[in-house]
Amino acid sequence: MAFPKQVRLVEVGPRDGLQNESTPIATDTKLELIDRLGAAGIRYIEAASFVSPKWVPQMADHREVMTGLKRRDGVTYAALTPNLKGLEAALECGVEEVAVFGAASEAFSQKNINCSVAESLARFEPVLERAREAGVRVRGYVSCVLGCPYEGEIAPAKVAEVSKALHDMGCYEVSLGDTIGTGTPLTAKRMLEAVSRDVPMEKLAAHFHDTYGQAIANLYAVLEEGIAVIDSSVAGLGGCPYAKGASGNVASEDVVYLLNGLGIETGIDLDKLAATGTWITHAIGRPNRSKVGVALAAR
Numbered sequence: 001m002a003f004p005k006q007v008r009l010v011e012v013g014p015r016d017g018l019q020n021e022s023t024p025i026a027t028d029t030k031l032e033l034i035d036r037l038g039a040a041g042i043r044y045i046e047a048a049s050f051v052s053p054k055w056v057p058q059m060a061d062h063r064e065v066m067t068g069l070k071r072r073d074g075v076t077y078a079a080l081t082p083n084l085k086g087l088e089a090a091l092e093c094g095v096e097e098v099a100v101f102g103a104a105s106e107a108f109s110q111k112n113i114n115c116s117v118a119e120s121l122a123r124f125e126p127v128l129e130r131a132r133e134a135g136v137r138v139r140g141y142v143s144c145v146l147g148c149p150y151e152g153e154i155a156p157a158k159v160a161e162v163s164k165a166l167h168d169m170g171c172y173e174v175s176l177g178d179t180i181g182t183g184t185p186l187t188a189k190r191m192l193e194a195v196s197r198d199v200p201m202e203k204l205a206a207h208f209h210d211t212y213g214q215a216i217a218n219l220y221a222v223l224e225e226g227i228a229v230i231d232s233s234v235a236g237l238g239g240c241p242y243a244k245g246a247s248g249n250v251a252s253e254d255v256v257y258l259l260n261g262l263g264i265e266t267g268i269d270l271d272k273l274a275a276t277g278t279w280i281t282h283a284i285g286r287p288n289r290s291k292v293g294v295a296l297a298a299r
């Protein structure tokens, strides 16, 4: 299969990247990060998460973030909404797109959102219904598609089942999360083969963490299969509060460098993106986990 001509990057740094930080990060720093990402040409930014502040304290300023944004034309600013309470709050803040998040692992679902996979899907139905009424598109996430911190291996058939359920209930796109980064190109391809039998490839996105250093290789593998939407996080920020040891998402700078090398268009200014990665890692006192970002900063 040929590579796609264009790839859409979904920048999850302000949400997935920051949600796990234990030291509070100023809302202004989050807003500046989001603005810099937009200025670098990113067209889709997951800006906040309307979850319980008791569960994820770092996202407690979701209202301030969503209402404080300097919205740029052509940029979508999205938020996670696990239930109706989160959705209603996000709608009050003028959100234009939201995401629900489920898992292919029962144990992870319990730890992450305090319910079974079946209960989570039932909980998402009214979220989809209300979002449809409000004219807001809903993305769906499936966590643990290539392994679970509690259950180990996850069957591709289970990933396909949950992905299909999200697609059938109206999620316009399903993002496949290798939450703990244990996948390899072969397992990533096998999982995608199974899922794409039930959900069209153009409705799928890859959301790979780089814990085992496999994310770029895995992305190359799924690009070959036809994936054209990639989630990433500037400077490779992140980790998951409910997946111990999980490191960040694949770094956005590394993904853009890969795509540039393949002649795939993204519309993103790599130098500006790398400068954003340097800035945010200094601002929050974290190492820059983007190899490309570090290399460009050293030139």
Ligand SMILES: CC(C)(COP(=O)([O-])OP(=O)([O-])OC[C@H]1O[C@@H](n2cnc3c(N)ncnc32)[C@H](O)[C@@H]1OP(=O)([O-])[O-])[C@@H](O)C(=O)NCCC(=O)NCCSC(=O)C[C@@](C)(O)CC(=O)[O-]
Residues within 6 Å of the ligand: 016, 019, 049, 050, 051, 052, 053, 055, 056, 082, 083, 085, 086, 087, 101, 112, 113, 114, 141, 142, 143, 144, 177, 178, 179, 207, 240, 241, 242
């Ligand atoms: C889903 C719940 C809320 C269920 O949590 P629960 O305790 O079962 O919910 P509840 O309905 O019983 O409510 C308990 C309390 O939470 C409040 N509450 C209830 N809902 C909300 C809301 N939306 N916003 C704010 N507050 C809320 C509610 O009002 C109540 O407050 P209290 O009466 O105790 O003061 C909880 O488990 C939760 O917030 N979990 C968050 C998990 C999370 O954010 N995880 C990280 C994101 S997922 C991820 O990173 C993976 C992904 C997407 O990136 C892909 C990948 O890499 O795999």
